[in-house]
Amino acid sequence: MPAIVLVGAQWGDEGKGKATDLLGSSVDYVVKFNGGNNAGHTVVIGDQKYALHLLPSGILTAGCTPVIANGVVVDLAVLIEELDGLEARGVDTSKLLISANAHVIPPYNRVLDKVTERFLGQRRLGTTGRGIGPTYADKMNRVGIRVQDLYDESILRQKVEAALEVKNQVLLKIYNRRAVAVEEVMEELMRHAERIRPMVTDTALVLNTAVDRGETVLFEAGQATLLDVDHGTYPFVTSSNATSGGACTGSGVAPTRIDRVIAILKAYSTRVGEGPFPTELHDADGDFLRETGAEFGTTTGRPRRCGWLDVVVGRYATRINGVTDFVITKLDVLTGLETIPVCVAYDVQGTRHDEMPVNQSDFHHAQPVYEELPGWTEDISGCRTFDDLPPNAQRYVLRVEELVGARVSAIGVGPGRTQTIQRHSLLGAD
Template sequence: MPSTVLVGAQWGDEGKGKICDLVAGDFDAVVRYSGGNNAGHTIVVNGKKYGLHQVPSGIMYSDHVSVIGNGCVVNPKVVLEEIDMFEADDITTKNLKISGNAHVIMPYHIDLDGAFEQKLGKKNIGTTKRGIGPCYQDKMARIGLRMQDMLDEALFRDKLETALARVNPELELIYNLPIYTVDQICDEYLPMAERLRPYITETSLLLNNMIDEGKNLLFEGAQATLLDIDHGTYPYVTSSNCTAGGAITGSGVGMKNVDRVLGVMKAYITRVGSGPMPTELSYESEAGHTLTEEGYE
């Protein structure tokens, strides 16, 4: 079984989580390589439904490695909520690994996401307002904080001070929102960092070592092809490369190590967020109403 990338071939909500859960048993690791908790992968185990936003769907397999790769952005609070949810149901998370290079979603990212969407008005992108875009913006501006930064308090404080010097004037002067202090964020994030410390590692090395050992990887895409930042219906897209190519940069494995792509589609198309959809049916139409009700859209 070759290492495989699983992607949505439309605008999201194609059922990637379900398909990932169906095929994950054939692989040794499941790797999320892009996006953050703006994903929503639903799987059902023993009659119970789980909605996964941050943790890979492969977590249900106790002998599999589940990886949140360097191309992801991570909300520590959401990860811990999902870990607690699984542990409460005796589903082990001991094989969950989080890249130390993955960037951290901060509270000001969430504030800025919502404020900018509101400012755009009718031209809004239709984001989930979970801070994904602003977190990727800081990553590209080279003032972002990474998961490994939280493990060193002095380093975390120093980098946070630099980030807040840019962010606070924007919050206060442009959006009339409260500003943040270094202590305020440290009080919230450093305790979460200690809980997450056992999970944070150099996942690129881990994955390449697994490949060298003959193990097979499943790369679990989030969002979908037509929402890719470069190849989607820009500007109504997400902030990451969620096509198959993103699996390479988002995980740190070489291109030669991936030789199959599974595209997931629905028999009909739906769109997540704002933006054009030429074939859209209104809910009031008979066909639109039926598809909405039968498909739980």
């Protein structure tokens, strides 16, 4: 049985939660390996809609063990609120495991995130203000607080005091904000320590042992390829590695143990926050995609920027992640369009680029080169096999498959749990 990495192929919000849920009954562990509560997954089960921010989607599947691995940064208050909300709706959360090596988001980093973004003004990055970036910066600066530190109050206090010696100077002297008290931080961090203690463990050992036993482990990325801190549209990126390589460093499971990489590709493109977006639409077509696709952030509620599908981005995701299978989501949103443009290359000051430009400034100035594909008017939300799709919808999928360079194994035709067409096994059985 395989170890599978699931990533977003664009700028996030592609529907990774639904793909995880699709695999759920075949998966023993679902692992969140990067990010924090700055990204959300929406899963629809029957008439119930679940918005998950920090928890892995596998928490909604009976028999599946959800894991928050070492590469995640954890806001304890958000975690407890999310657990309480699910339990109030009858969801069993008792199997959740949390890495002792995961970093905790302290309250001073939320403050710094918000004031820094406001200070940047027009140069802002579009962060969610949840302290994610400053916490990853603390991790790299080796002044971070880990989950295991919650269980040694003396060490925790020393780390908080050391951090605030510097951070309070920044708050007071640069941003003219009040200092954060050590006791205030200690109280917030300690408040939830006992609640999560039974969940804290060596998750790398647990996961490697599971793979040894032949169980299926699914690594679920937060954010997406073009938001990866190394391979995304820097600096308009997240603070972690959201590509398939991040699954290894973020979980402690080696690259040689990964069997498949599944990438989620929305049938059009969206982006939240700042940064270049070649196919972005500022017209009625963009409004159509936003309203029909309900393109508003799961975590923030922010309206998403919308544009046509960009297969240059898709090819890049294939290469960077080593994609074996694509899942196309929200194909139903395109129903009713007479023609559907697909970006197949960029024009940068008269030069054609069939691959991502190496320079960020070139990407910023890239103009999309479109190929027009015929649309369809038939309702596809009830289709359950590829042959059920109208001919033009089939042609759209096949052309995208050809352009991105990896097979399309599943197609989403609606938000519901059963509204998916499966062409090939995502477990690699065919």
